[in-house]
Each structure stands twice: as structure tokens, then as C-alpha cells.
Amino acid sequence: MLYRGPCDSKFSINPGKTPTHLRHLCNDAEGNGPSGICLSYLLSGYIPYIKRGSVHPHPILQRKLEETPEVSIIDQDLEYLSEGLEGRSQSPVALLFDTLLRPDTDFGGTAESVLTWWHKTNRAIPHLVLGRNPPGGAWHFIEGSMITLSQGEWMGLPDLQLKDWMRKKRRGLRNNRATAEDIAQYYQHYVAKKGLQKNFICGTVVTSVRKVSPDVNSSYAQQDSEGNSDSFWDFPEKEKEDDQIASGNLFQVDGFIKNINGGQQPFSIYAENVVLATGTYDSPTNLGVNGENLPFVHHKLSALEEAVKNKKVSMTSDPVLIVGAGLTAADAILFAHHCNIPVIHAFRRRVNDPGLIFNQLPKMMYPEYHKVHQMMKEQSVACPGPYECYISLPEHHVLSFREDKKCVFQDKSGHQKIFNISMAFVLIGSNPNLSFLPNNGIDLAIDNEQPVNSKRNPIDIDPFTYQCVQEKGLYAVGPLAGDNFVRFVQGGALAVASSLLKKANKNPP
Numbered sequence: 380m381l382y383r384g385p386c387d388s389k390f391s392i393n394p395g396k397t398p399t400h401l402r403h404l405c406n407d408a409e410g411n412g413p414s415g416i417c418l419s420y421l422l423s424g425y426i427p428y429i430k431r432g433s434v435h436p437h438p439i440l441q442r443k444l445e446e447t448p449e450v451s452i453i454d455q456d457l458e459y460l461s462e463g464l465e466g467r468s469q470s471p472v473a474l475l476f477d478t479l480l481r482p483d484t485d486f487g488g489t490a491e492s493v494l495t496w497w498h499k500t501n502r503a504i505p506h507l508v509l510g511r512n513p514p515g516g517a518w519h520f521i522e523g524s525m526i527t528l529s530q531g532e533w534m535g536l537p538d539l540q541l542k543d544w545m546r547k548k549r550r551g552l553r554n555n556r557a558t559a560e561d562i563a564q565y566y567q568h569y570v571a572k573k574g575l576q577k578n579f580i581c582g583t584v585v586t587s588v589r590k591v592s593p594d595v596n597s598s599y600a601q602q603d604s605e606g607n608s609d610s611f612w613d614f615p616e617k618e619k620e621d622d623q624i625a626s627g628n629l630f631q632v633d634g635f636i637k638n639i640n641g642g643q644q645p646f647s648i649y650a651e652n653v654v655l656a657t658g659t660y661d662s663p664t665n666l667g668v669n670g671e672n673l674p675f676v677h678h679k680l681s682a683l684e685e686a687v688k689n690k691k692v693s694m695t696s697d698p699v700l701i702v703g704a705g706l707t708a709a710d711a712i713l714f715a716h717h718c719n720i721p722v723i724h725a726f727r728r729r730v731n732d733p734g735l736i737f738n739q740l741p742k743m744m745y746p747e748y749h750k751v752h753q754m755m756k757e758q759s760v761a762c763p764g765p766y767e768c769y770i771s772l773p774e775h776h777v778l779s780f781r782e783d784k785k786c787v788f789q790d791k792s793g794h795q796k797i798f799n800i801s802m803a804f805v806l807i808g809s810n811p812n813l814s815f816l817p818n819n820g821i822d823l824a825i826d827n828e829q830p831v832n833s834k835r836n837p838i839d840i841d842p843f844t845y846q847c848v849q850e851k852g853l854y855a856v857g858p859l860a861g862d863n864f865v866r867f868v869q870g871g872a873l874a875v876a877s878s879l880l881k882k883a884n885k886n887p888p
């Protein structure tokens with residue numbers, strides 16, 4: 380690292396200058412969800428050691444941990460430590476960090492973490508975390524009353540248990556699970572409690588991340604000579620910095636900051652390393668059928684909540700159409716059911732298809748989703764059942780939406796049906812929005828001819844550093860790298876922090 384102090388200490392936006400150039404070399408995380416927060420914690424100098432006297436229930440791991448107890452986990456060989464671990468993630472480092480934080484959780488145990496955290500400010504790495512909204516990422520968009528799929532303790536971040544925070548807030552877990560609102564608040568609290576706010580710049584939208592080319596450098600250098608950025612930054616190691624620029628080892632991150640008046644202030648940051656932590660919930664998947672852009676067709680659950688609030692739909696309206704058979708569609712059905720709004724529910728799979736998420740969830744733990752599954756099975760258009768205000772259309776797909784608010788469906792035999800609807804909610808998943816990267820980030824994916832997709836085609840990373848195989852200095856964490864659950868995104872953060880510490884030569888001798 381070129382700078383010793385925290386880079387935010389000089390970060391300021393001067394509205395008089397466009398764009399604001401931050402001539403500061405730091406590391407930069409795009410996205411301020413749980414992945415970005417966990418990474419910021421580690422980069423702020425919080426270093427994990429094995430707690431003296433603790434015994435990990437995994438005997439081989441315990442033996443490895445005993446070999447060098449004085450060396451922090453972040454400085455150890457993550458490949459060696461994680462070798463042979465098994466669990467619900469494909470990522471060895473995600474399994475390692477998870478089992479150190481929650482040693483026996485997959486066996487129903489509640490053993491305490493074997494880690495202890497030391498705050499070593501001399502090992503902090505200057506960084507900024509940029510994000511559109513308050514810290515917490517996707518959790519600020521998920522309907523607040525929705526209950527997490529995961530157990531509450533799996534949603535927690537290092538060294539601040541969710542249950543302890545909930546107890547202090549006098550809130551309880553429901554069936555061991557928390558509401559999305561609690562989770563969003565907990566993440567905001569985490570950032571404040573760990574003193575990370577100074578690294579977070581919220582209300583920031585990144586529009587471009589590019590390797591700096593020599594041409595850009597010259598215009599950048601020219602801008603500096605005009606004195607546009609001197610008021611923000613000093614350059615004690617300018618020569619070194621210029622070397623970095625000349626060698627093309629820098630990223631230019633452009634974007635804008637939203638201000639309270641609704642205006643936008645452009646900015647430009649230069650960073651040695653950039654971590655993509657932007658999640659995968661920004662671009663809802665479309666059906667790609669005629670009429671999908673009509674104003675009564677929506678792609679977000681929040682639009683249904685809004686419509687109910689604004690009385691655009693009620694128990695006397697034509698049914699709302701919900702398309703999809705995932706948990707978001709199920710949440711929409713539960714919400715509509717709760718508000719007595721009539722629903723037509725269309726999905727392509729059979730109700731007993733083993734790939735359907737409802738067939739994979741234990742009934743005892745998820746009674747609400749089990750209820751939706753029951754409705755899907757028992758109340759299809761072909762055989763009316765006991766539930767009011769709900770009809771399911773299994774193995775149907777939407778052919779088109781018409782301006783007169785009729786929707787045309789086709790079943791598996793090719794027969795068409797037409798229903799009147801009041802509004803439609805297409806809830807069939809989402810894709811990352813990587814439009815800020817060259818070629819939408821496709822070149823970084825495992826199959827570099829297909830768009831990035833968290834389940835089918837994540838970004839191709841080194842499993843022990845999370846550095847992109849195709850672009851050195853660029854990292855990806857969270858669902859972008861194939862880690863879809865909060866308990867596992869944290870391993871990616873550990874891998875990145877470990878790699879950046881090595882690069883910065885901040886490892887102890």
C-alpha cells in the first residue's frame with residue numbers, strides 16, 4: 380500500500396469540480412452488502428487468531444490449528460487449512476471460515492466460535508466501500524417483515540452475534556429465524572459498532588471500472604497539473620504512484636454520488652485493487668414475452684406491496700398474476716393471501732418436481748412455504764380446492780400480456796388460456812448488473828461467452844484468493860463468485876483480505 384493512514388480520512392466531495400478526482404491509491408469494494416461489510420472489517424485490521432484453549436470438533440482441522448497457534452488465520456495457508464472440509468458450499472475457504480465461526484452448526488450445535496479478534500491498526504489496509512444504499516446491500520430491498528430462510532445465527536458477521544444484538548434490541552427470533560428488517564438493521568449497526576463507517580460511502584453508484592491505459596493516464600496527469608484534486612489529497616509517495624500508473628496496474632473507478640437534493644456528483648477513484656461485491660439482485664430476470672413492458676407488469680415484490688398500500692389492488696379487483704415458483708414468488712403469494720387479494724399463480728414446473736425449492740425445504744422449519752406448496756398442489760385450475768382467492772397454473776408459461784390486461788398462457792400440451800388480471804408480478808429470479816465492466820463482465824465468467832450468473836456461470840476466481848482468473852487486481856465475492864448465502868460469503872472476504880495483506884507486504888515476518 381502506498382498510504383499508511385485510512386484513505387477515507389481525506390475523502391471529500393467538492394461539488395464545484397466535475398468530476399471529483401480522488402488521487403489516492405487504495406483498495407475499493409463495489410457493493411456494501413454483507414460481503415463488502417465483512418471485507419471492510421478484515422481490511423480495517425481486525426485479525427482472527429485461534430482462541431487459546433479452544434478445541435475445534437473437527438479433529439484434523441484441530442490438529443492443523445495446533446501447529447502454529449501464534450499465527451493469525453489470515454496469514455496461514457488457507458488451502459492447507461481448508462483441505463478436506465465438507466459442507467453446504469463448494470468453496471473451501473467459505474467452509475473453513477464458517478466452521479471456525481460456527482464450529483458445529485450443521486450438526487445442530489451452538490458451540491462458540493474458536494476465533495478471537497485482535498484489532499491491529501498497523502495491519503489495516505486503506506479501502507473504500509461504495510454502495511447505492513445504506514450498508515446492508517440486498518437486505519434493504521427485501522420486504523422487512525419477510526423471515527429469513529437461514530437460521531438467525533447464519534446471518535451474523537464476525538465477532539458480533541446476531542442473537543446478542545437481537546437480545547439487546549429486545550427482539551426475538553421466530554422459529555430461529557429473523558426478519559429482513561432486523562437483518563438490515565443489524566448490518567447497519569455492525570458497521571457503526573466496528574467503527575467502519577469512515578470507509579463507507581453510501582449513495583454511490585459505480586458506472587465504470589477500467590484498467591487505466593496510458594492514454595487515460597495522460598489526461599489524468601493533465602488534470603492533476605490543473606490542480607483539480609490537490610485540495611483533497613496529498614501525495615507523499617507520488618513517484619511510486621506514477622510508477623503504478625505507468626505500469627498499468629491501476630483501476631479507474633467512475634461513478635456518481637447522489638446528494639440529498641436528488642442531484643448527482645460525478646467522481647473518479649484510482650485503486651490498485653477492486654473487489655466486486657455487487658450481489659446479483661439488481662436486474663430482475665424477464666420472461667421475454669410480448670407486452671412485458673406494459674405498465675401493469677412488474678418484476679419486483681416491492682411493487683406488489685406498493686400497489687396494496689396505494690389501493691391499486693384490493694380483494695374486489697381482478698386477480699394479480701404471480702409468475703414463478705421460487706421463494707420470492709412464494710413471499711408474494713403469502714403477502715397477497717394475507718391481504719385477501721385474489722391470485723393466479725403460473726409456473727413452468729410440475730408441483731412435485733424435485734428441483735422445486737419447496738420440495739427441498741424441511742416442512743417443520745418452513746411452515747409458511749409448505750403452505751404455499753400445498754396451495755400450488757391442491758388448488759390448480761384443473762381441480763378447485765379449499766383455498767379462496769388462489770388458483771395455480773402448474774406447467775404453464777406466459778405467452779403474452781395484452782393492453783386490455785388479459786394474459787395469454789399455454790400449458791404443456793400447447794393449449795392456450797386467457798385470464799383477466801389487474802397486475803402481473805414476474806418473480807423468476809435476478810441477474811447481476813455488471814454494466815460498469817467492459818463487456819458486462821462476461822469475459823470474467825467461467826463460461827466467457829455467457830452472462831455472469833450466480834448459480835450457472837459465476838465469475839471465474841482463484842478459490843484461495845478470490846482474485847479473478849482473467850484480471851489480476853480484480854476480485855469478486857458473494858453471489859458473483861458463486862457464494863449465495865451470507866454464512867458463506869464471509870469466506871470470500873477472508874480470502875481477499877489474506878491476498879491483499881500479502882500483496883501489501885503487511886504480513887508479520
Ligand SMILES: Cc1cc2nc3c(=O)[nH]c(=O)nc-3n(C[C@H](O)[C@H](O)[C@H](O)COP(=O)(O)OP(=O)(O)OC[C@H]3O[C@@H](n4cnc5c(N)ncnc54)[C@H](O)[C@@H]3O)c2cc1C
Nearest residue numbers: 410412413414511516517528529585657658857863864865
Ligand atoms: C428475497 C431474498 C431472500 C434471501 N434470503 C437469504 C437467507 O435467508 N439467507 C442467506 O444467507 N441469504 C439469503 N439471501 C441471499 C443474500 O441476500 C445474499 O447472499 C447476500 O445479500 C449477498 O451479499 P453481497 O454483499 O454479496 O451482495 P448484496 O447483499 O446483494 O449487496 C450488494 C450491494 O451492491 C449494490 N450495488 C450493485 N451494483 C452497484 C453499483 N454499480 N454501484 C454501487 N452499488 C452497487 C447493490 O445495490 C447492493 O446493495 C436472500 C436474497 C433474497 C433476494
